[in-house]
Amino acid sequence: MKKPQKILGIISAILLVFVLTACPAPQPKEEPENLFTLTVLHTNDTHARIMDFNKHGTTCNDDERGEDKCFGGVARRATEIKRIRAEEPNMLLVDAGDQFQGTLFYTQYKGKEAKTFMNMLGYDAMTSGNHEFDDGPEILSEFIKGINFPFVVSNIDVEDEPLLRGLIKPWAITDKGGRKIGIIGLTTEDTGTVAKPGPNVYFDEVEASAQRAVDALAEWGVNIIIALSHNGYNRDMEIAAAVTGIDILVGGHTHTFLSNTHPDAEGPYPTIVESPSGDSVLVVTAKSWGMYLGYLNVKFNDDGIAEEWSGEPILLDSSIAEDEEVLAEALKLNEQIEPLTKLVVGRTEVDLTGDENINRHFESNMGNLITDAMLWEAKHYGMEIAFYNGGGIRSGIQKGDITLANVLEVMPFSDTLATLELTGADIKDLIEYSVSRAEDPNNEGTGRFLHFSGLR
Template identity: 35%
Template sequence: MNYKNKFYRKLLSVVTAAALLSTVAVPAASASMKGVKPGKPVKDQPYELTIMHTNDTHAHLDTVAKRITAIKEVRDENANTLLLDAGDVFSGTLYFNNYLGLADLEFMNLAGYDAMTLGNHEFDSGTSVLANFVKDAQFPIVSANVNFKKDKNIKKYTHDRIASKPQDGNIYKGIVKEVNGEKIGIFGLTTAETVDISSPGPDVEFTDYIEEAKNAVQAFEKQGINKVIALTHIGLNDGGGDNDLTLAEEVDGIDVIVGGHTHVELKQPMVVDAGKEPTVIVQANEYNKFLGTVDVVFDKNGKVIEHAGKLLKIEDYQDDAKAAKILNEKYKPAVDEMKKRVVGTTMSDLIGGNPPARIAETNLGNLITDGMLDKAKTINPNTVIALQNGGGIRTSIPAGEFTLAKVLEVMPFGNALGIMQLTGSEIKAALEHSVRLAPTANGGFLQVSGLKFTYDSSLPAGQRVQTVEVKGDGANFAPLNPDKTYTVATNIFTAKGGDGYEIFAKAYSEGRVSEPGFVDWEVFTEYVYAQENRTVNPQVEGRIIDLAN
C-alpha cells in the first residue's frame, strides 16, 4: 500500500481540547505527500514512522489474541514500525491476581514489543514482583525519572543512562532504536504519584519529570538524533502534579508523546504547538479495547510535518491462533476457577440493579461507597465523600455466601477510583443532577458515603435538593459549605463526565482529578475482607431522603 493511500485511509484531523480540557492545541496541516514512499530512508527525504501503542491494559487478556492479530496486520501494511506500551500492564483482573503480570508478559513477548514504560500499578505488589517481570521481558523498559539504585530487587536490571544498544530485560532512562536505518530516541516517564498511590517502597526514588525529560532530549541531540518519543505514564491532563500537556509545553524537542495513566480515548492525536516544533500526543484508552496507531512523517531536520492517527477496535479482529491456544490452555482455566472463590457473607440481601440503585439509597450502594471512601482515605486522608453512579451497580447479591463471580456481575465494567477536588456548590449541583429525573430510574443517580441529603422530587429539576450535610471530621455531620473545597472519591467514568455530569468533567479538564486507579471490584472485595469474619450487614440509613414520599 503506498503512502498516499494509507494516509487518506486514516483521519488526518486533530482532536482539540474543547470537550476534554483547556490547552493550546493546534492541528497539523494535512498534505498529499506525493512521492513519499515507505521503506529505507533516503537522505534529505521525509521519513515515515508508524507507531503502534497500548496503555493501561490492566491484565485484560481475554481479547489479547485479537490484539496480536491487529499488530500483525499493521506491521504487514507498514515498513517502519514501533510497538510501544505506556504502562499499567499490572492489576485489574484475575489474570494479574493469579499470574502477577507474567501472563501479560508472555503475550507482549509474542507480540514483539519494542519498549514499555512503567506505570504506577507496576509497583502494586512491590519491586520483587516487578523484577520478575522485567528480567523476562524480551524488550527494554524506559523510565528516566525512577531511580532504583537503592532497591535490592531491581537495581541489577537498571542503568542510569541512555542506551545506544539496549538489552532486553533491562531498565534504562531511554534507548536508541534503529528502525530501518533511522535512529529514534525513546525515553520514559512514570508519575511521581506512584509513591502515594502504589507500593514502590522506600528505596525507589522519583525525580523531577521535566528536568529528566530535558536531559533525555539533550542526550539524544548530542548523538545527532532528532526524532524523539516520550513514552509516558503521567496522564494527559492528570491533576496529580505531572502530565503530558505540561511536558509538551515545557520541554522542546519531543516529537511524539505516547501516553497513559488517564485512560483517555484519543480517537485522533492532539498537537501542542508551544515550542520550536509541534508535539503529537496519543493515548489509547484502556483494558485492551484498542490498538493505537499513529503515522508520523519527519522532515530531514526531524520536525513532524504530517501525522495521522487512529484507534483500532480490538473486538473487530479475529483471534491469532497461537495466542488463543496459549490463553485458553495455559491461563484461562485457573482464572475461571478463581471466580468460584467465596469473597464473604452477607446477612441480608444486598440490593442493587435497575431500578433499585437508580431511584433511591440501597444497602449495597452504601457498602460500595463506604469501601470507596475507605480506600480513598488511604491515598488522600482528606477524602470525606464517596459517590457511585447507580448504573454501575448492575445487580443484587442474595443473603449468604457470595463469590467473586457474583461481585463481577455487580461491577462488570472495571471502573477505577478517582479523587476529585470540588467546591460545596459543585457538589450540590451534582446532587441536583443526580435526582433531576426522580422518581424515574436514572443510571446517574448517586449512591453516597460521608454525605447525606434531602430532596423533593415534586419540585422542578434543579431546585430539588433541600439540605446537604457532610461528615467532614469523619464522625459528625455538618452543613455543606458552598465555598469550601472538599475531597471526593468516585469512579473515573463519573469523574470524566459520564451520565451527564458536566460539573465533574469541568473539574477533570481543569486538572482537579487525581487517578490513583484501583478497580472497583477489587476495592469492594478488599473492604469485605477487612470486615470481621468477612461478614457484612449494611443498612439503609437515611443518607438519601425524598421529602415527596
C-alpha cells in the same frame, strides 16, 4: 484606411515577442525532500485484560461472544498488530504503563501474564505506570527480567533499591529503516504515595528529567524522540509544551479517549502541542483496557521534524478475528482462574456501574454497595461511617449472579479493611479533598472522589 491596422499589428507582434522573451522558461518542479515514515502502535492502561470483555469491563461469556458484544483481549490485539506489521516496515509497538492490576489474571499471575503476551506480541518498549509498583519492587523486578524489550523510566532513581538497580533504563534507542528512534519514559510523581515502590525508590520532577533524557539522546545523534508518559492527558500537554525535542508523546493514566471521528472523544487524535522550539508535538493515548489499539503514522524530514501525520485509534471489536496461537495461550492461563469465575457469592437485581466517569465524579450504586458492606462489617467494632475512593472501583457487575471473580475485578487491590478515629474537622477536610477535582472532565486526580456510608 488599413494603414493604422498594419501599424497596430506590428506593435502587437513586438509586444508578443517582448512578453515571450521577458517570461522565464518553465522550471522543473523541485522534488520534495525524502520523508521517513514511522508507524507507532500503542496501548496504555490495559489492566490485565487478557481475555475479551464486555462493555462493563468484565470477561465475556459465550452468549456475549455470540452476540458480538465483546472487545479487546490480547488475541484480537495480536491479529491487528500482525496485520499492520506486515504492511508497515517501520513500525514501533509501545505501551504507556499500567499493564498490571485489574483482573484475576493479575491476582493469580502477578505480572507473568503481561510478560508472556507482551513478548508474544513483540513490544518494542514500555514505561511504568503507578500500578506496576502495587506489589513492590520484587514483583516488578521479576517482570522486567522476563521481558524482551526495554523498560524505560527517565524520572526514577533506583540506585538504592538492589532489586531494581540496573533494570530500568533512562532512555533507549532503536533502529527503524536506518533511522535512530529515541524513547524516553515518564511516570507520575505520585507513584510513591498511590502505590508501594518502597523506601528506596525515588521519583523525580517530570519535565526536568525529560529534558535531560532528550538532551542525552541528542548527543547520540538521535533526532526522532518518542516519550512514553503515564501522567494523564492534561499533564501530557503541559510536558509537551515544556520540553524541547519530543516529537511524539504516547500517554496513559487518565484513560482518555482521543478521536477525530467519535462524538464522545475528549480531544483530537493526535492532539497537537507547540514545543518551546516551535515544533509540533503529537500527543496520543488509547483509552484503556485494550479496547483500542492506537495507530499513528508520521512522516519525518531529515532533521527529525514531523511534516505529515495521520491516525486514529482502532476499535478492537468482534469484526477482528482472534489470533489462534495467542488465544490458545490465553485460554491455558485462564484454566486456573476459571473456577473463581463460577463461584457465586451474591446476586444483584440491577446493573452496578463500573463507569469511571460516574464513580470518580458522582455517588453511584456500586460505591453505595461497597461502602454499605464495609460499614456492615465495621459496625462490629463500633464504627459509624465508611468511605472508599472512586479510583478503587475498577469494573462493573451486570444484573444477575455475582461471582467471586466479579468482586475481585471490581476491587482488585487486595486492600485490608482498616478502622480509625476522625474528628469532625478531619472529616470536613476529607470531604473537601474528595471533591476538589470532581468537576475535572479528564479524570485527572479524580480517583480521590469518595463514596460514603453512614454520613449525614
